[in-house]
Amino acid sequence: MTSNSRPDGGTRSFDCCVVGAGPIGLTCALEAAEAGLTVLLIDAGSNSSGRRDITERAEGPDIIVDPDRHAPIEHVTRRGIGGTSWLWGGRCVTFEPIDLEHRDFVPDSQWPITIDDIRPYEAAAADYLDCGKARFRTDAADWAGLGDFEMSQLERWSRQPKVAARLGRRVGEHPGITVLLKSPVIDIQFGPEGAVRSLVIDDKGEHRQVHASNYVIAMGGLETTRLLLTIQRSNPTLFDGAGGSLGRYYMGHATGSVADIVLTEPESARDMNFHRESDGTYLRRRFTLTEEAQRREEILNTSFYLDNPPFYEVDHRNATLSLVYLGLLIPPIGRRILAEGIRLRHIGTRPWRIGAHVANVLRQPWRAAVDVLDVLRHRYLSTVRKPGFVLRNESGRYALHYHAEQIPNGESRLSLLPGAGGSRLSIDYRYTDQDIDSIVRSHELLDEQLRAAGLGRIEYLANTPEGVRAGIWEQAIDGFHSIGTTRMSAKPGDGVVDAECRVHGSSNLYIASSSVFRTAGEANPTFVAACLAVRLARHLAHQASTLSAATAIPAVGFPATP
Incomplete structure (x- = not known):
C-alpha cells in the first residue's frame, strides 16, 4: 500500500520502520514483509522517475574539498522510489573471502563477520536486484599460464537496473508495507538505555513522530551519515562518540x-x-x-x-x-x-x-x-x-x-560544516599512494x-x-560507491554498528547501507549491501518471533515533543 498521507488514527503499530527507498531500503522492507513483519517505508522523495529528485538544502550546497577526487553530489544521489538505482549501471559482484579477512598490509581490515555470513543471502539479493542466479563462478577454464590471476569470477548484471519499476512495484503492492513519501527524517528520539522511541519526520513543515519496534536507516552512505552526524552534534556520545569513526574511512x-x-x-x-x-x-x-x-x-x-x-x-x-x-x-x-x-x-x-x-x-x-x-x-x-x-x-x-x-583511511571523511544548525557536509575524499x-x-x-x-x-x-x-x-575519482562511514566492528569504540548492523549502544536502531562495510574489496558494493539487508531483515523477523507480542505502539500522527 503506497500513501502520501499519514496512516489513519495513530493506532496502528509497525514491527519495522525502514528509512530510504533505494535498492537497499526496498530490499530490506520487502524481505521483512515477506517474513511476516508489518513495515513502514519512509522516503524524503517522491514516486517520480527520480532523475531530478535530488536533495536540495535550504542552507546551501555541500562542499567537496577536492572536486578532482569526488563526483558532484547531483551525480551520485537521488531520493524517492528507486533511489540511486536511477544512476546505477546494474553491476552485481559478490565479495571473496579475503575481502573480509585480516590483512597485515590493509589497516583495520578485519570484519566481525566472514564470507559465510553473506553467502546464504546471495540468492535472495539476486532476486531482488534481478540479476539471475546467484552464481559468481564459472566452470570455464582459466587461460593457461596466468598463475596470479583467475578468470572464473563473474560479474552479473541486473536485467533492469532502475529498480523502481519492478522492486518498487512489489513493495508498493505488498499488503504488509505502508509507504510514506515526501517525508524527510529530521531527528531520532532516544529513550533511556539507547532505545529509539521515535523518528521525527517533516510533514509539509509540521513535525510528526513515527513509532515502530525497530528502525532501519537505509538512506545511502552519504545521507545516512549526514543524518547521524546531525544528531550527534547535539548528542556527542552517540554513534562511536564525537571524534570517533562516524564519517571517517570514506572509501569507494x-x-x-x-x-x-x-x-x-x-x-x-x-x-x-x-x-x-x-x-x-x-x-x-x-x-x-x-x-x-x-x-x-x-x-x-x-x-x-x-x-x-x-x-x-x-x-x-x-x-x-x-x-x-x-x-x-x-x-x-x-x-x-x-x-x-x-x-x-x-x-x-x-x-x-x-x-x-x-x-x-x-x-x-x-x-x-x-x-x-x-x-x-x-x-x-x-x-x-x-x-x-x-x-x-x-x-x-x-x-x-x-x-x-x-x-581504509581515517583522514578520508565526511563531516558537518561548522555553524549552528544545518546539515551541510564537508566531503574530504582521498586516495593514497598505497x-x-x-x-x-x-x-x-x-x-x-x-x-x-x-x-x-x-x-x-x-x-x-x-x-x-x-x-x-x-x-582517481569516485563518490558513486559510498563505503565505510558507519563501519561495522566487533566492539564499540571501533565502529558504528555491530555484526548484525545494529548501532552500538542501541537495542533497536540498525543501518542497511554499504557505509557499514569495513573494507571495499574490488566489488561494486550494491550486491553485498543487498545481501546484508536481507540478512538484517531475517534477523529482525527471527527476533520478533522469539519475543512475546508487544503492546501496540502508536504509529504516526502525534506532534513531536520539543
Whole structure:
C-alpha cells in the first residue's frame, strides 16, 4: 500500500520502520514483509522517475574539498522510489573471502563477520536486484599460464537496473508495507538505555513522530551519515562518540584505463565479452588477482576487464565509437544514454575534435549505423538491458579497464560544516599512494604473466612509469560507491554498528547501507549491501518471533515533543 498521507488514527503499530527507498531500503522492507513483519517505508522523495529528485538544502550546497577526487553530489544521489538505482549501471559482484579477512598490509581490515555470513543471502539479493542466479563462478577454464590471476569470477548484471519499476512495484503492492513519501527524517528520539522511541519526520513543515519496534536507516552512505552526524552534534556520545569513526574511512574504488591489452589470438577476446544466459541475464568474466598473489605482493584486490578505447579518442578510427561519442556530446541525448557522471568521463575534456570524429564516421557510415541500431535494440529497447558492448577488432587490441580497492583511511571523511544548525557536509575524499602503487603493481603482474604465457601484452598509454602513475591519479575519482562511514566492528569504540548492523549502544536502531562495510574489496558494493539487508531483515523477523507480542505502539500522527 503506497500513501502520501499519514496512516489513519495513530493506532496502528509497525514491527519495522525502514528509512530510504533505494535498492537497499526496498530490499530490506520487502524481505521483512515477506517474513511476516508489518513495515513502514519512509522516503524524503517522491514516486517520480527520480532523475531530478535530488536533495536540495535550504542552507546551501555541500562542499567537496577536492572536486578532482569526488563526483558532484547531483551525480551520485537521488531520493524517492528507486533511489540511486536511477544512476546505477546494474553491476552485481559478490565479495571473496579475503575481502573480509585480516590483512597485515590493509589497516583495520578485519570484519566481525566472514564470507559465510553473506553467502546464504546471495540468492535472495539476486532476486531482488534481478540479476539471475546467484552464481559468481564459472566452470570455464582459466587461460593457461596466468598463475596470479583467475578468470572464473563473474560479474552479473541486473536485467533492469532502475529498480523502481519492478522492486518498487512489489513493495508498493505488498499488503504488509505502508509507504510514506515526501517525508524527510529530521531527528531520532532516544529513550533511556539507547532505545529509539521515535523518528521525527517533516510533514509539509509540521513535525510528526513515527513509532515502530525497530528502525532501519537505509538512506545511502552519504545521507545516512549526514543524518547521524546531525544528531550527534547535539548528542556527542552517540554513534562511536564525537571524534570517533562516524564519517571517517570514506572509501569507494579507483577505476579507469591507463593501458591497452594486445592479445596474441584476437578471437580469445570472446571469453571476456558479455554473455547472455538462458534467463536473459548478462554476465562477464574478468581477470582478478588470486588471494595468494594479493598477500604475497601486499596489493589490494583488483580486477581487470576488456573495454573499448575511450570514445573521445579519435585515433581508434572506429566509426561506431565516434558516432556514439558525438551522441554523448549532446547533453539531452547523452543523458538519456548514460548517467551524467559516466557521460562526462566518456566525452573527456576540450578540445573535442568533432571534425575528426565525423571523419571517422564517414569512413564506415553503414557499419556505424548497424552497430548503433544493435546497441539501441539490446540496451535500450529490450526488456533485458545489455550492460555494454565491446566491438571486436582484428588487431586484438582493447582498452584494459581496472577496478581496484582502496585502503581504509581515517583522514578520508565526511563531516558537518561548522555553524549552528544545518546539515551541510564537508566531503574530504582521498586516495593514497598505497592505492596507486597497488594498481601499478597489478598491471605489472598481469603484463609479466601474459607475456610469459604467450597470450599477449600490456602497452601503456604513457611512455614512462611516472606518466602511468600520473594517469591513474588523474582518473582517481569516485563518490558513486559510498563505503565505510558507519563501519561495522566487533566492539564499540571501533565502529558504528555491530555484526548484525545494529548501532552500538542501541537495542533497536540498525543501518542497511554499504557505509557499514569495513573494507571495499574490488566489488561494486550494491550486491553485498543487498545481501546484508536481507540478512538484517531475517534477523529482525527471527527476533520478533522469539519475543512475546508487544503492546501496540502508536504509529504516526502525534506532534513531536520539543
